[in-house]
Amino acid sequence: MALHYGEKHLGVTEVFGEDVGPPLGGVFTATQGLKTTWNSPLDERGILGTAMGIAYAGGKPVCEIQFCDYAFNSIDLMKVAGNQRWCSAGAYPMPIVVMTPNGAGIRGSIYHSHSFESWASRLAGWKVVMPSNPLDAYGLMLAAIQDPNPVLVLLPKALMRVKGDKLIPGEPTDSGELGRRIDAPIGDRTTWEANWPAVEEYIVPIGKGDLVREGHSATVVTWGRLVPLCAKAADELERETGHTFDMIDLRSIFPYDWDLISRSVEKTGRLLIVNEDSEVTNFGEHLLRRVIDEHFYDLLVKPRTLMGAHLPGIGMHPVYEENSVPQAGDVRSAMRAIATDAA
Secondary structure (H helix, E strand, O other), rough: HHHHHHHHHHOOOOOOOOOOOOOOOOOOOOOOOOOOOOOOOOOOOHHHHHHHHHHOOOOOEEEEEEHHHHHHHHHHHHHHHHHHHOOOHHHHHHHHEEEEEOOOOOEEEHHHHOOOOOHHHHOOOOOEEEEHHHHHHHHHHHHHOOOOOOOOEEEEHHHHOOOOOOOOOOOOOOHHHHHHHHHHOOOOOOOOOOOOOOOOOOOOOOOOEEEEEEOOOOOEOOEEEHHHHHHHHHHHHHHHHHOEEEEOOOEEEEEHHHHHHHHHHHHOOOOEEEEEEEEOOOOOHHHHHHHHHHHHHHOOOOEEEEEEEOOOOOOOOOHHHHHHOOOOOHHHHHHHHHHHHHO
């Protein structure tokens, strides 16, 4: 629905990538019914290079790399895309949006389970966002489309089919009605057209986090797929132990909401950073370093991180995946520990 709004109101000229156009409409069927979609060759560097060319020519493209696991062979072009507007002192905008499914949780094995946000955070010139719910996905996508810089929209694979608690403005209250209107039928789709609801503009500013839970026992900073796990753990621990948490959904990896993190750490004196990317040179380590630099004397106990294991990949068997990235039990244990450690 965000891409439809972008086509109709924000000047999106095309949406393209592997299987993005008819008849599939994306591997998660998230681009069905759009007017400007087309299928690219299976070439991630070609997709990104084409998007850059379209932007240079005055277009406003949204492209997809089908899974972030295949973005690694385009990092060189991402670096170039990130420096173009800067090199020209703003004279040459680079208004491209690259969306790609991110992370584990779907038993995707080694080629469909990577996390990309730590790599992406090193691509100066890019803005990087990762929503944890449909409303934020809508609002961040609209913000990305309007931004003159390249924006990477990381979509947690495991949340692509999860229904949100809040409706997009203009979305029908009956999800069944929405499905009948915008989900393509099985079989022949040659004459099918989506019956889009009259959705409205809703912007989530890039760089603005969300205080999902408010409390006093500790600060928990997380993003993407682990946001609902942390929220559930916070609710359970409040009922069981009375501990309450400031739980921050970062939403934007870069730029990020340092003011929100800073205020919370000053209040609680305790910090836990939770994400599923691998633990070596993890983006959470950057946040940890900055908190130590700027809030050393505010901390009551050592700050901590909970991250994925530093492994070449994630195996398909549930045992492998569950022991490679944080699970609900790991989150609960880490949150309990940071709240109860003696000062």
